[in-house]
Amino acid sequence: MEPRDLDPKRELNVAEWVDHEMASLGHEEWQPDLHRGLALLRAPSGTTGSRRRWTWAAAAVLATCFSLMAMPGPRAFAERCVSACVSGTGWIRELLAGGASGPTPSNVYVKPGNRTMAPDFALEDASGQPVRLSQLRGNVVLVNFWATWCAPCRVEIPMLLGFEKTYRDRNFKILGIALDDGGWSLVRPYADARNISYPILLGNQGIADLFGLKAVPTTFVIDRQGRIAATHIGLCQKSEYEGDIKAVLNERITP
Amino acid sequence: MKPNEEWLDIERIFRLHYTRLAQVIARVVRDPARAEELAVEVCLKWSARRITDAENSERWLYRAAVRSGLNELRHQVRRSRYERVVSFVRGSPTPEELLAARQEQERVRLLLATIKPREAELLVLRSQGFTYEELAAILHLNPASIGTLLSRAQQTFRKEYTRRYGTPRLGSKT
Numbered sequence: 365m366e367p368r369d370l371d372p373k374r375e376l377n378v379a380e381w382v383d384h385e386m387a388s389l390g391h392e393e394w395q396p397d398l399h400r401g402l403a404l405l406r407a408p409s410g411t412t413g414s415r416r417r418w419t420w421a422a423a424a425v426l427a428t429c430f431s432l433m434a435m436p437g438p439r440a441f442a443e444r445c446v447s448a449c450v451s452g453t454g455w456i457r458e459l460l461a462g463g464a465s466g467p468t469p470s471n472v473y474v475k476p477g478n479r480t481m482a483p484d485f486a487l488e489d490a491s492g493q494p495v496r497l498s499q500l501r502g503n504v505v506l507v508n509f510w511a512t513w514c515a516p517c518r519v520e521i522p523m524l525l526g527f528e529k530t531y532r533d534r535n536f537k538i539l540g541i542a543l544d545d546g547g548w549s550l551v552r553p554y555a556d557a558r559n560i561s562y563p564i565l566l567g568n569q570g571i572a573d574l575f576g577l578k579a580v581p582t583t584f585v586i587d588r589q590g591r592i593a594a595t596h597i598g599l600c601q602k603s604e605y606e607g608d609i610k611a612v613l614n615e616r617i618t619p
Numbered sequence: 620m621k622p623n624e625e626w627l628d629i630e631r632i633f634r635l636h637y638t639r640l641a642q643v644i645a646r647v648v649r650d651p652a653r654a655e656e657l658a659v660e661v662c663l664k665w666s667a668r669r670i671t672d673a674e675n676s677e678r679w680l681y682r683a684a685v686r687s688g689l690n691e692l693r694h695q696v697r698r699s700r701y702e703r704v705v706s707f708v709r710g711s712p713t714p715e716e717l718l719a720a721r722q723e724q725e726r727v728r729l730l731l732a733t734i735k736p737r738e739a740e741l742l743v744l745r746s747q748g749f750t751y752e753e754l755a756a757i758l759h760l761n762p763a764s765i766g767t768l769l770s771r772a773q774q775t776f777r778k779e780y781t782r783r784y785g786t787p788r789l790g791s792k793t
Contacts, residue, residue, distance in 0.1 A: 378777050379773055382777065383746065385727050385776070386646075388723045396654065396658065397655060401633070402633070404655070405633055
């Protein structure tokens with residue numbers, strides 16, 4: 365308000381000028397149509413522009429989706445999405461469960477007295493030979509459930525290769541069970557490219573259910589008597605794995 | 620004013636306030652028909668909010684009205700900016716568009732859409748003839764600082780005007 369009182373000649377009278385500008389907007393004597401307003405009030409549906417706009421936007425999005433589905437690329441993607449949602453170990457579930465970095469890691473180590481037997485299974489390896497878990501009795505076996513599309517699993521693989529090298533001569537075995545829907549055509553080139561030296565088996569929904577998998581990667585450490593000694597869900601620290609492996613390797617066989 | 624259901628019936632509220640609400644909105648929204656629609660929307664929103672106290676209702680209604688008007692204005696400005704980009708591709712603007720852009724009204728609308736909503740609300744309601752006390756009640760402000768806030772809003776308005784269109788002259792368009 366000061367400019368008006370202090371210096372009316374030199375400085376522009378801001379308040380007055382703004383009032384003048386605002387007055388140029390007009391509509392002072394304008395009277396709204398009461399009857400039209402009342403009609404709008406009594407029949408509100410459809411009059412609200414924003415709702416109509418959203419409806420149009422939703423329709424446009426749907427139309428775009430459908431026309432995209434006609435093309436092979438997005439269609440394959442959508443199918444993958446659907447299968448991921450429906451099957452138990454999908455990456456979408458994984459994303460929902462634990463953010464971008466995979467499921468929330470958890471480690472469970474069970475004392476020798478309280479362990480339960482690992483379910484036995486027989487799966488084919490890359491050369492078509494059946495591998496049975498019970499054949500490996502007497503070894504400490506690390507069973508790693510993974511998939512080629514699972515980023516944390518891919519991080520684990522070099523770690524597992526390291527363990528295999530270190531503990532090979534102490535009756536330590538690793539089994540990698542791949543849960544890819546694409547089968548060997550996806551898994552075999554991947555395993556070859558990474559020089560995975562431990563046996564890779566192709567898993568299925570049955571084995572995932574058998575072990576009660578909720579996410580990949582999930583890793584079980586199975587002791588010399590075929591009992592589950594430790595369960596790791598999600599990407600865990602190398603030291604956590606190594607601690608469990610060492611503990612199980614150092615156990616004496618108790619009758 | 621007893622706060623019962625009947626008194627705060629939506630049609631009664633509508634009859635009491637519709638004209639003024641529509642006028643507040645029409646100040647900033649170009650299209651009078653759209654202003655009427657928005658005023659009705661404000662009334663409907665009020666009834667959805669179930670505000671039981673008459674005095675509160677009144678404040679709420681005018682606050683909602685000025686906000687919905689300014690929102691609409693901002694939408695319009697954004698849309699016209701988009702249309703300008705499109706028309707750049709399409710061809711030259713029509714004479715009507717050129718005339719509209721030159722008009723003082725359009726300048727004021729553009730400025731109101733550009734400055735802070737809080738300040739724009741103050742200016743619009745003030746130009747609609749609300750007193751300082753009413754302004755303070757509607758916008759939840761301290762009555763003692765309304766004068767300062769208003770003059771600050773006016774300064775902002777002028778600064779923005781100067782930035783866009785050069786030094787303003789009083790009575791350039793009478």
